[in-house]
Amino acid sequence: MSPHGNPEEPASSASEIKREAPKVAATTPAEQQHHEAPWSLWEVFVRSSRGLSHVHAGSLHAPDAAMALRNARDLYTRRNEGVSIWVVPAEAISSSDPDSKGAFFESPQGKDYRHATYYTKSEGVKHL
Amino acid sequence: MASQNLQSVPAELSPEEQEREAAGKAYFDRIISEDSRIEPRDWMPEAYRKTLLRQISQHAHSEIIGMQPEANWITRAPSLKRKSILMAKVQDEAGHGLYLYSAAETLGQTRDKMMEDLIAGKARYSSIFNYPAISWADMGAIGWLVDGAAICNQVPLCRASFGPYGRAMVRICKEESFHQRQGFEILLELSNGTPEQKQMAQEAVNRWYAPSLMMFGPPDDDSPNSKQSMAWNIKRFSNDELRSRFVGMMVEQVKVLGLTLPDKDIRFNEETKKWEHGPLDWNEFKEVLAGRGPCNSQRIERRREAHENGAWVREAAVAYARKQAQKEHAA
Ligand SMILES: [Fe+2]
Ligand SMILES: [Fe+2]
Ligand SMILES: [Fe+2]
Numbered sequence: 475m476s477p478h479g480n481p482e483e484p485a486s487s488a489s490e491i492k493r494e495a496p497k498v499a500a501t502t503p504a505e506q507q508h509h510e511a512p513w514s515l516w517e518v519f520v521r522s523s524r525g526l527s528h529v530h531a532g533s534l535h536a537p538d539a540a541m542a543l544r545n546a547r548d549l550y551t552r553r554n555e556g557v558s559i560w561v562v563p564a565e566a567i568s569s570s571d572p573d574s575k576g577a578f579f580e581s582p583q584g585k586d587y588r589h590a591t592y593y594t595k596s597e598g599v600k601h602l
Numbered sequence: 603m604a605s606q607n608l609q610s611v612p613a614e615l616s617p618e619e620q621e622r623e624a625a626g627k628a629y630f631d632r633i634i635s636e637d638s639r640i641e642p643r644d645w646m647p648e649a650y651r652k653t654l655l656r657q658i659s660q661h662a663h664s665e666i667i668g669m670q671p672e673a674n675w676i677t678r679a680p681s682l683k684r685k686s687i688l689m690a691k692v693q694d695e696a697g698h699g700l701y702l703y704s705a706a707e708t709l710g711q712t713r714d715k716m717m718e719d720l721i722a723g724k725a726r727y728s729s730i731f732n733y734p735a736i737s738w739a740d741m742g743a744i745g746w747l748v749d750g751a752a753i754c755n756q757v758p759l760c761r762a763s764f765g766p767y768g769r770a771m772v773r774i775c776k777e778e779s780f781h782q783r784q785g786f787e788i789l790l791e792l793s794n795g796t797p798e799q800k801q802m803a804q805e806a807v808n809r810w811y812a813p814s815l816m817m818f819g820p821p822d823d824d825s826p827n828s829k830q831s832m833a834w835n836i837k838r839f840s841n842d843e844l845r846s847r848f849v850g851m852m853v854e855q856v857k858v859l860g861l862t863l864p865d866k867d868i869r870f871n872e873e874t875k876k877w878e879h880g881p882l883d884w885n886e887f888k889e890v891l892a893g894r895g896p897c898n899s900q901r902i903e904r905r906r907e908a909h910e911n912g913a914w915v916r917e918a919a920v921a922y923a924r925k926q927a928q929k930e931h932a933a
Contacts, residue, residue, distance in 0.1 A: 511920055512714055515707070532770070533704045535713060537916075538923035549697055552690075553777075572643040573622075 515564040516542040518549075520556035528560050536561075634835055639765040642708035650834055653827070654764050655709045657836070659716050662702035663727035666720070667901050669695045671735035672744060680738060687784050688741065694781065698774045705766035721906040729887055730817050732895030739792055739799075739806035745785015746859075747807070747814035747852070753778045754848045755818060763835035786855070793860045800860075807856070808864040815879060816887045818845040824884070843876075850877040 513535035519528035531550045536542035542561040550556065570578050586592045596602050615623060626645025633640055640646055669692045676692065679685035703713050719725040730748055735741065756778065759771040792803035819825055819841040831837040839847075849868060856863050867880030889895065 512712070513916070513920070532701055532773070533707075534700065537920045538926060540926065541919055541923065549700055552693070552697065569643075572641065573626075573645075 513537050516546070516561045517564050517567060518542075518546040519560040519562070520546075520550055521558040522556055524557060528558065531555075533564060634763060634833075637763075637835060639768065640763055641765045649830075651709055653831060653834070654767065654836065655706055655711055657831075658702055658706040658709070658767055658770075659711065659719075660726050660728075662699045662706060662716065663720050663725050664731065665695050665699035665702060667727045667731045667905060668748075669699075670901055670904055671731060671733070671897075672741060674735055675738060675741050678738065679741075684741075684788070691745070691781050691784065694777045698777070701770040701773055702767075705764075705770045708766045717909065721902060721909055723893070723902050726891065728817060729890040729895065730813050732890050732897045732901060733809070733813055734897055736809075737802055737806060739789065739802040740810065742785045742788030742792060742803060743806035743810040745781050745783075746789055746855070747785075747810045748817070749778055749781040749785060750852070751814045751817040751848055753782060754844050754851075758838035758844075759836075761835070761838060767836075786859070789859050789861065803859070804861050807859075807861050811864050812882055815845055815849070816882055816884075818842075818848070820884060820887070846876045846878065849879045853877065 514537070515533055516536055516539075517533050518531045520531040521528045531546075534542065534545050534549055536545050539561055543559060546559050546561055551559070582588065623645075627647070630640065630645055630647065630650075633644070640650075672688060672695075673692050676685060676688050679688050703716060706716060707713055716725070720727075730751075735744065753775065756771055756775050760768055760775055762768045762771065789803045789807070792799040794800075819828075822828065822840045822842045825841050828837060828840055832840070850870070852863060853868060865880045867878070869878050870876075871878050890898070893899075
């Protein structure tokens with residue numbers, strides 16, 4: 475059986491998520507004739523109960539935001555997992571470069587004095 | 603050690619690229635040895651990416667094809683309660699397929715391509731779903747044995763080294779436990795029913811027992827890729843280890859059902875502290891996997907029909923979305 479891997483792709487391509495741009499707003503007449511335009515990818519964020527933040531739940535495909543919301547409801551909240559849902563076109567998300575982990579997050583390094591645990595002289599003093 | 607399994611750097615790379623590859627490898631190795639998680643945009647060996655893509659997409663296909671044996675019985679469920687439960691379960695399996703397709707997509711494969719491969723008969727899925735569900739009791743046996751075996755397999759996968767796969771499995775495992783319990787209940791009710799009902803339950807268990815043991819995959823000495831998957835922290839336990847655990851659980855549960863397992867060789871080996879079972883027909887397993895099981899062509903045909911019959915819905919959704927966008931633009 476043929477594996478699902480894509481042998482044409484070099485190993486390094488694994489460092490990029492292939493995201494399709496939402497096609498809905500920007501369809502050209504040529505694309506409109508193609509009867510099965512792929513639905514774009516949306517990231518889904520769910521607020522599990524009042525007072526909590528929306529948390530990333532997963533992703534799904536949908537032709538537009540309204541249907542992405544409905545699909546998200548059916549896919550990610552079948553058991554009352556949420557009281558509110560956000561859907562975001564996957565391509566609208568900007569993220570930090572995974573290859574520059576060290577450099578990008580360097581600044582807090584060596585700045586222990588930003589944490590309460592740095593201050594030890596007050597140990598034993600009540601309510602401090 | 604994970605580092606022994608990495609491929610050598612291809613020669614045609616420029617010095618800077620080679621340096622980046624080497625740094626990527628070192629980082630990947632460290633993440634794996636720390637038992638941390640790899641995320642989609644991290645560097646990963648091509649073989650790791652391929653292995654995961656194959657495993658996750660096959661898992662997704664299994665969930666989708668796995669809807670069929672049970673969907674068959676929705677219209678014939680014996681009560682409204684059982685019908686609602688079965689619909690909820692089949693809907694969950696669709697959800698599982700979608701979570702897993704999403705995880706597979708982060709590895710660079712499009713969903714359309716995976717769908718195409720499935721309906722073209724090019725993709726594999728779990729051999730279990732190529733067996734027919736011939737009585738209502740099969741709904742019980744599938745839930746109890748098939749979902750039970752799936753849970754055994756899937757719980758350790760929640761800790762798979764690839765983040766999106768592990769996260770999908772966490773969600774799936776939460777939903778699976780109801781699947782196994784509702785199956786157990788169906789069997790229990792039948793077992794406590796008329797002698798004919800009890801016999802129907804026993805026959806269903808007899809039918810699904812061996813195929814569900816084979817869901818764990820070939821024996822360890824015939825499972826060449828397992829070692830590598832374990833070194834990469836994708837797989838946490840060997841096929842035989844998981845199978846033995848599963849047998850141990852079923853041995854106890856079948857007593858509560860008042861039924862028996864069709865295997866007179868089951869025993870607890872005091873030396874190895876492991877459960878052992880009778881011989882399984884691995885030729886049958888290979889045949890089914892190679893497409894010659896009782897229902898292979900029917901399953902793929904049904905999936906193709908569903909996909910083609912749904913084309914107008916997808917087209918209408920796109921047309922509607924376009925119209926709404928134009929309206930909004932004009933307003
Ligand atoms: Fe499932
Ligand atoms: Fe499953
Ligand atoms: Fe299930």
